[in-house]
Amino acid sequence: MYKKILVRLDGSELAEAVLPHVCALAECMKAEIVLLRVMIVPIYDYTVFDPRLDVTLRGQVETETTMYLEQKATELRQSGFTVTTQFGEGEIAETILSIADQVQADLIAMSTHGRTGLARVVFGSVAEAVLHKARIPILLIRPSIVSE
Numbered sequence: 001m002y003k004k005i006l007v008r009l010d011g012s013e014l015a016e017a018v019l020p021h022v023c024a025l026a027e028c029m030k031a032e033i034v035l036l037r038v039m040i041v042p043i044y045d046y047t048v049f050d051p052r053l054d055v056t057l058r059g060q061v062e063t064e065t066t067m068y069l070e071q072k073a074t075e076l077r078q079s080g081f082t083v084t085t086q087f088g089e090g091e092i093a094e095t096i097l098s099i100a101d102q103v104q105a106d107l108i109a110m111s112t113h114g115r116t117g118l119a120r121v122v123f124g125s126v127a128e129a130v131l132h133k134a135r136i137p138i139l140l141i142r143p144s145i146v147s148e
Contacts, residue, residue: 002029005139006086006105008036008096008126011068017143018111019072023081025107025139032082034103035072036096039065039089062087093129100136109139 007022009015026033039061069085076083086103088095100108112127131138 002026002031002106004032004034004103004105005107005109006034006036006096006100006103008038008108008110008130009069009072010037014113014143015111016072018109018139018141019076021139021141022109023076023079025109026081031106032084033076034084034086034099034105035069035076036086036088036099037065037069038092038095039087040092092126093133096126096130097133100134105136107137107139108134109141111141111143 002025005022005026007018022033025031065087066085069087073083073085084103086099088099090098096108096110099105108130110127110130112125127140131140
């Protein structure tokens, strides 16, 4: 049923809480796991005055993103899973959907941060945006480590 599962990670414990669920599915389905992290490159006023700083910051973020994804991929490979990694940049929900199309994912798996009220209004909900726009099934996990 599922041959390729795209897993959105952001470096947090909350996002990683989806991994046990994905591993159980991948094991049953013999599916490939594709780990995705959408880079967020900070924009500072001083990059206007020195564009080299922007290049330096972007390079640091790419390096950190690659290292994080490879660490997680290695852990999963050691458990016998087939794992690849992807990283993207841009609006998070749109990037998740775009990468899902590019890698021909059958399922998108992600944790929800469980924000409610004002926090949800201010920060938005990536999970909700993906859920409403996706053309493939979504597995959303609300981790028990969410604090209310």
